[in-house]
Amino acid sequence: MDGQRKLYLNKNWMLFAEKVKHRDKWKCLQCARGGDHVILQVHHDIYIPGKAPWEYALSDCRTLCKGCHAREHGLIEPNRGWTLISIDDLDGLDGTCQRKGCNAPIRYEHLIYHPQWGYMVVGSTCIEYLTQEDRLLSGNLIKQYQNISKFVHKSNWSTDFTKQGKPYIYSKYQHHIIRIYGKEGQHSFQLALKKKGVKWYDFGNVIQLPRKSTLLVKELAYITLKGTISDNEEEKELLRNLYRELRAYS
Structure with a gap:
């Protein structure tokens, strides 16, 4: 048994994959099939050298059935994207x-x-x-995963200190700021919203996220910010549901 196969039999991977499937409501995001007769697998949309399969952000992954997963990797003839x-x-x-x-x-x-x-x-x-257009029922959700993943991995984070001298990290999204306080497993976050043309920030409540990894806190903070500033009610509802799923289960 090679080393790569062993990784996917590791209990850490099994727990991570279960979280992804739970978030996606135990259905393939490509064809929407689920149930006992469907083999569900977890697909990584990005690959980072040196990372174990379970060390990714949840938004880097999505649930696919065995057939759709094979098509995604070009192992069988694709049924979309022509x-x-x-x-x-x-x-x-x-x-x-x-x-x-x-x-x-x-x-x-x-x-x-x-x-x-x-x-x-x-x-x-x-x-x-x-050649039909992509009609995935989960198209909007997959787009959100991609946006979250992009923010988590490509945003710039800096360190600063509160008035009490405690360190925190922060990142800017558009003209807003996300602050993350505490250390691994003992995090909280806070949003600082800024209207265009206004010099000051409107600081929101500090949201406690105990027992969550830094990576997951970044995801949840970004989801909260996007849901707060969005003008689209469907998008806001999608993000609210995603936040609840990740916070409750992860």
């Missing part, structure tokens, strides 16, 4: 659809391209299936 390049009329059923499992005779050759799969010629029926 681009139509050209259409050629053969004047008869002289072509063959190259989509796996089809092989039907075709008159209209649709040349399509996928960045992970390359070029393929398909017929009129299969083209509608392969």
